[in-house]
Each structure stands twice: as C-alpha cells, then as structure tokens.
Amino acid sequence: MAEEFLATEMDTAVRVVHLASSLCVKVQDKLRLPSSTNGHVKSKDDDSPVTVADWGVQAIVSWVLAQVFGGQNLSIVAEEDTESLSKAESLGLLGAVSSAVNEALSEASTYGLPKPDKPLGTTEILEAIGRCSSVGGPKGRHWVLDPVDGTLGFVRGDQYAVALALIENGKVLLGVLGCPNYPVKKECLSNGCNSQSGAAGSVTKGCVMYAKRGSGQAWMQPLIPGGYPESATLLKVSSVDDPVLATVCEPVERANSNHLFTAGLTNSMGVRKQPMRVYSMVKYAAIACGDAEVFMKFAQSSYKEKIWDHAAGVVIVEEAGGVVTDAGGRNLDFSKGVYLEGLDRGIIACSGQVLHEKIIGAVYASWESSSL
Numbered sequence: 359m360a361e362e363f364l365a366t367e368m369d370t371a372v373r374v375v376h377l378a379s380s381l382c383v384k385v386q387d388k389l390r391l392p393s394s395t396n397g398h399v400k401s402k403d404d405d406s407p408v409t410v411a412d413w414g415v416q417a418i419v420s421w422v423l424a425q426v427f428g429g430q431n432l433s434i435v436a437e438e439d440t441e442s443l444s445k446a447e448s449l450g451l452l453g454a455v456s457s458a459v460n461e462a463l464s465e466a467s468t469y470g471l472p473k474p475d476k477p478l479g480t481t482e483i484l485e486a487i488g489r490c491s492s493v494g495g496p497k498g499r500h501w502v503l504d505p506v507d508g509t510l511g512f513v514r515g516d517q518y519a520v521a522l523a524l525i526e527n528g529k530v531l532l533g534v535l536g537c538p539n540y541p542v543k544k545e546c547l548s549n550g551c552n553s554q555s556g557a558a559g560s561v562t563k564g565c566v567m568y569a570k571r572g573s574g575q576a577w578m579q580p581l582i583p584g585g586y587p588e589s590a591t592l593l594k595v596s597s598v599d600d601p602v603l604a605t606v607c608e609p610v611e612r613a614n615s616n617h618l619f620t621a622g623l624t625n626s627m628g629v630r631k632q633p634m635r636v637y638s639m640v641k642y643a644a645i646a647c648g649d650a651e652v653f654m655k656f657a658q659s660s661y662k663e664k665i666w667d668h669a670a671g672v673v674i675v676e677e678a679g680g681v682v683t684d685a686g687g688r689n690l691d692f693s694k695g696v697y698l699e700g701l702d703r704g705i706i707a708c709s710g711q712v713l714h715e716k717i718i719g720a721v722y723a724s725w726e727s728s729s730l
C-alpha cells in the first residue's frame with residue numbers, strides 16, 4: 359500500500375514539536391526561579407526578547423529535520439540567527455543553550471526521534487541554528503519555524519507556542535503548534551492561572567495541535583512530561599456565529615495590534631465580551647479548538663508580518679473548519695519569502711464564514727474613521 363501523503367513529514371514534525379515543547383517547559387520553569395540571573399534572556403536590536411529556549415528549539419528542530427530528511431536540500435525558514443550567540447561575550451549563553459539542547463536530545467528516542475551518538479558540540483549547535491536561514495519563496499519545499507512565538511509571554515510565565523509548518527510551492531501543507539501552557543479552562547488563557555498540574559499529577563495544561571492541508575481534520579494531543587502520547591482528539595471550531603456571543607482574541611501588546619481599532623470594530627458589531635488578550639499563536643489554537651471565535655491583528659502599517667508567525671496557525675484553523683484571510687478577505691500569501699507580502703491591513707481568523715463576512719464588512723465600515 360502506498361504510504362500516506364506526507365506521513366513522515368507530519369509524524370516527524372509532531373514529535374519534534376513535543377520534544378521542543380518539553381525543552382521550553384524546562385527553560386520557562388528555570389526563568390521562574392527567584393535565583394534566575396536572567397542570563398537566559400537577551401534583547402534583540404528591536405528590543406524584543408530572545409531566550410535560551412528560542413535558540414534551543416531552533417537547534418533541535420533543525421538537527422532532527424536534517425537527520426530525518428537529510429541536510430543537503432533542506433530549506434528551513436526560521437526566526438533566530440546565530441549572530442549574537444556567536445559573540446565572545448555570549449559564551450555563558452551558548453553554554454546554557456548547549457545544555458538545554460543536549461538535555462532535550464538525550465530524550466529524543468522516547469519521542470521516537472533520532473538521537474545523537476554523543477552530545478552535540480557548540481559548533482554543531484551553531485551550525486544547526488544557522489542552517490535555518492532560508493528565505494523561502496514560491497518554489498519548492500520550505501520548513502517554517504517560529505521556535506518560540508510569543509517570547510514576551512514566555513518570559514512572563516504566560517502563553518507561548520512552538521510553531522512548525524511545511525510550505526510547498528507557496529502553499530502551507532501542514533502545521534504543528536506546541537502550546538505548553540494551553541489550559542483546560544479557557545478563562546486561564548488570558549490570565550495565566552499558573553498551576554502546573556491537578557490532583558495526583560494529572561495534566562491540566564499543555565497540548566500539541568496539528569493539521570494537514572486538505573484533510574478536513576485538525577488534531578490535538580496532550581503534552582505529557584517525558585514522552586509521546588498515545589492518543590489524539592479531533593478539533594472542531596465553535597458553532598457560534600452571533601457576534602453578541604463571540605469571544606474575540608488579540609495580541610496583548612498595543613504595539614503589536616491596534617486595540618482601539620478592534621474595540622471600535624467589535625463594538626459596532628455588537629460584541630459584548632471583553633477581548634481575550636493572549637500572547638502568541640495560541641490565539642489560532644483557541645479558534646481551532648472552539649475556545650474563541652475570532653482572532654484579529656492589526657499591526658502598524660510600517661510592520662510586515664512574517665510567515666513563521668502565521669503558517670502553522672492558519673492551516674490548523676482552516677482544517678478545523680475556520681476561515682483566515684487578510685482584512686480584504688484574501689488568503690494569506692506564503693509564497694513571497696519571509697514576509698506576508700501584499701497583506702491588506704490586518705489578519706482575521708474566524709470560526710466560520712458567517713462571522714468572517716460580518717467582520718470583513720465591519721472593517722470596511724470602520725476603516726475610514728480610523729487613523730491606522
């Protein structure tokens with residue numbers, strides 16, 4: 359029998375996101391310790407944070423993909439680079455990345471993934487991170503990775519996601535989102551609820567969601583400490599199509615999305631609930647599993663959205679039954695390289711067509727009066 363289309367790609371992507379998520383959980387726990395020196399967090403040129411987890415995840419995903427698919431023609435488009443990590447003054451940081459990576463990779467076989475014969479050296483780790491400098495484009499296969507999306511949420515002990523997608527000829531073929539802090543109770547999405555686990559160690563948060571383009575199915579697995587879960591459950595978007603009952607999510611930071619514009623917009627549609635402000639692509643996850651109905655992001659016009667911030671989330675929401683477009687109602691274009699070129703104003707992800715059409719209509723009505 360012919361092997362299922364993209365079976366190895368999907369399986370490897372899901373497993374490596376589980377492994378990457380376990381690395382993130384450990385690093386985030388360390389950041390919470392009062393004794394933490396914060397040596398695990400650096401500021402990038404644009405003042406956004408980057409951590410041991412961002413580099414560590416990029417290294418293990420890159421290393422595993424190269425082992426499974428061969429390093430020769432592997433194209434990975436990912437957020438982080440090695441510039442600041444390679445500097446002499448970053449030796450301590452590189453050591454911390456190396457420890458996190460080797461600790462995670464030592465457990466790779468528990469996740470059904472290849473494991474190095476001996477711990478990776480810092481040169482190999484820098485090589486793995488640096489290999490992810492592809493710029494994507496309209497032709498061929500490109501893996502797209504945001505090792506930690508919502509790094510701000512991550513350092514604040516809140517929501518974040520590990521996001522991995524595969525693009526072929528400009529189309530997203532599959533997407534995987536690791537959401538280690540995704541709560542069982544949706545109220546905890548926007549207010550932390552930092553408890554780790556319930557009675558007798560039962561898992562109360564953390565999952566991996568994934569979908570393959572055209573399958574009409576999106577799946578969720580629980581994140582279990584130190585291993586790969588046996589089971590997966592189907593995801594389904596919410597059936598709510600009345601704005602009055604809808605939960606609308608948006609980025610936490612004003613700098614990343616115009617809260618005033620979305621407030622005016624949702625008000626004009628009769629939305630009653632307060633916006634649910636959540637870090638990272640967990641907002642897409644919330645739509646896919648029916649915990650929210652709408653996700654909107656209207657960045658400043660000078661900001662260009664990057665493909666790794668959306669690819670995995672878009673395919674998961676669409677396969678779970680939702681709709682994702684720009685504010686003009688057009689599909690996002692993943693074929694133009696690192697950026698979502700030609701994006702019309704902002705991003706609108708919805709649980710269904712009816713709500714989506716209402717929002718697009720409301721954007722047209724509100725836009726003129728806004729100063730975006």
Ligand SMILES: Nc1ncnc2c1ncn2[C@@H]1O[C@H](COP(=O)(O)OS(=O)(=O)O)[C@@H](OP(=O)(O)O)[C@H]1O
Binds near residue numbers: 611
């Ligand atoms: N100025 C500006 N405007 C819009 N978006 C920006 C901007 N700067 C950065 N980014 C990207 O936003 C990603 C985080 O998005 P979030 O939705 O998590 O934002 S928020 O932290 O909840 O406010 C964040 O992803 P990570 O860097 O992976 O965390 C960035 O890629």
Ligand SMILES: [Mg+2]
Binds near residue numbers: 504507508
């Ligand atoms: Mg991101």
Ligand SMILES: [Mg+2]
Binds near residue numbers: 437504505506507
């Ligand atoms: Mg990131």
Ligand SMILES: [Mg+2]
Binds near residue numbers: 406509
């Ligand atoms: Mg970042």
